[in-house]
Amino acid sequence: MNxxxxxxxxxxxxxxxPSYDSLPIExxxxxxxxxxxxxxxVSVAGGGFSxxxxxxxxxxxxxxxxxxxxxxxxxxxxxxxxxxxxLNPSLPxxxxxxxxxxxxxxxxxxxxxxxxxxxxxxxxxxAPAELDLMLAAWAQAAEAxxxxxxxxxxxxxxxxxxxxxxxxxxxQQVAAGERPIPFLPEEARGRIDELAELESHFPAAxxxxxxxHGDLRPDNMILGEDRAWICDWNFSCIGGPWFDTVALLVxxxxxxxxxxRLFWKHPTSTDVTSEQLDAILAAIGGYYLGNVDxxxxxxxxxxxxxHRRWNGLATLDWLGHRRGW
Numbered sequence: 001m002n003x004x005x006x007x008x009x010x011x012x013x014x015x016x017x018p019s020y021d022s023l024p025i026e027x028x029x030x031x032x033x034x035x036x037x038x039x040x041x042v043s044v045a046g047g048g049f050s051x052x053x054x055x056x057x058x059x060x061x062x063x064x065x066x067x068x069x070x071x072x073x074x075x076x077x078x079x080x081x082x083x084x085x086x087l088n089p090s091l092p093x094x095x096x097x098x099x100x101x102x103x104x105x106x107x108x109x110x111x112x113x114x115x116x117x118x119x120x121x122x123x124x125x126x127a128p129a130e131l132d133l134m135l136a137a138w139a140q141a142a143e144a145x146x147x148x149x150x151x152x153x154x155x156x157x158x159x160x161x162x163x164x165x166x167x168x169x170x171x172q173q174v175a176a177g178e179r180p181i182p183f184l185p186e187e188a189r190g191r192i193d194e195l196a197e198l199e200s201h202f203p204a205a206x207x208x209x210x211x212x213h214g215d216l217r218p219d220n221m222i223l224g225e226d227r228a229w230i231c232d233w234n235f236s237c238i239g240g241p242w243f244d245t246v247a248l249l250v251x252x253x254x255x256x257x258x259x260x261r262l263f264w265k266h267p268t269s270t271d272v273t274s275e276q277l278d279a280i281l282a283a284i285g286g287y288y289l290g291n292v293d294x295x296x297x298x299x300x301x302x303x304x305x306x307h308r309r310w311n312g313l314a315t316l317d318w319l320g321h322r323r324g325w
Contacts, residue, residue: 005254005313006306011218012121014303015048023053023109027069030106031057034113035065047121047219048232049307051299052077056116065101068112074299081110083234088114090151094144096137096229098222117229119222124255126218130228131252131262134221137228138213138248139267142241145211152211152236160212160239161203168202170286171195182289183309187325188316198282198319205276205283208240216244218251242268246280254314260322274322281319288312 020028020042032038037059044055052070068084070077085103101113122130145152173179175196188195206212213220214235222229245268253259263269263277289312292305301307319325 005310005317008124008251008254008310009303009307010123011047012123013046014219014301014307015044015046015054016051016299016301017044017048017055018053019044020053020055020057023069024071024107027071027106027109027111030104030111031065031067031069031113032059034102034104035059036063037061045121049219049301049304050074050077050080051301052081064116066098066114066116068114069109071107071109076297077299078110080232080234081112084232085110085112086155087152087157087233087236090149090155091233092144092149092151095141096227097141097233098229098231117222117224119224119229122218122221122223124218124251126252126255126257128257130223131257133223133226133228134218134248135245135262135266137221137230138216138241138245141213141230142210142245142268146241147209148211148238157211158237160206160214160237160243163237164214164235165203168283168287169199170290171199171282179290182286183292184289185313185316185320187320188285191325195282195286198279199286201275201279202283205272205279206240206243208238208271210239210241211236212239212241213244214239216248218248240268240272242266242272242276243280245269246277247284250281250284250311250315250318253318254310259318278319278322281315281322285312285315285319288315 039057040060041058042055052074054068056066058064068081070081088100091097098117099115104111174181174192214237220232245266249259249263288308292309296304
């Protein structure tokens with residue numbers, strides 16, 4: 001692990017979530033009815049940044065279900081969970097993702113029941129075999145989502161650039177004098193024009209006739225003994241799956257793995273050019289470092305900005321190695 005970026009967050013211990021007992025009584029009654037019995041054991045998920053309830057509930061007979069629930073005190077989580085409930089059932093069989101069992105509106109709460117899988121949240125440092133499992137799961141998912149399955153297209157998912165493109169224009173905004181220079185590593189200082197130029201090619205670099213996850217991070221994956229699952233598909237959109245390959249490998253680079261080699265051997269990199277990879281790295285680096293000083297909203301993990309800073313530094317370090325900074 002490269003200590004120059006500081007201490008990374010523990011991706012299995014970032015979440016600040018409500019307890020099961022704090023959920024409204026009618027929400028707990030609905031969960032128990034769907035499960036088939038009153039939960040006698042609840043294991044709250046430690047990973048994630050959103051702050052909604054998420055955990056494995058098990059009744060006295062051993063029946064289990066992974067439950068997500070969010071209410072009016074966390075509207076951003078309600079939106080995310082609602083989007084997930086909308087998209088998950090349309091994922092094709094080839095996508096290694098836990099499947100939605102049900103979704104419900106209980107009063108002003110959104111509740112999701114998801115099939116349980118046996119595994120753990122990834123945490124740094126990654127063992128090479130663990131990273132291989134995550135990359136293999138994403139390769140399998142990307143293949144199943146290229147071209148976009150008709151069931152997902154019918155949902156009206158947006159293309160990546162129209163959905164989130166403005167979030168990846170930090171350096172262009174800085175170059176235009178529209179925002180202050182964000183914190184940058186020493187080797188990137190004085191390179192705003194170069195970074196802005198690279199970033200300007202991001203829309204073309206992520207345009208493709210495929211569905212991508214849109215938020216592939218370690219805390220959105222589960223590691224089993226011989227496979228991995230990909231969770232939280234609420235940011236899915238039409239775009240190049242190699243974007244998410246880069247996003248995951250940014251963490252791997254910061255963890256000391258050879259992200260460059262791993263990217264070019266991954267099936268999603270087949271049609272990507274070196275210039276496109278640079279554009280994506282510049283855009284991701286600007287996204288992370290341009291947001292490290294943002295106030296953290298209610299019910300969002302206090303580790304969010306540390307996550308952004310570490311990932312932003314790792315991203316620009318990878319880019320700097322590629323460009324000889």
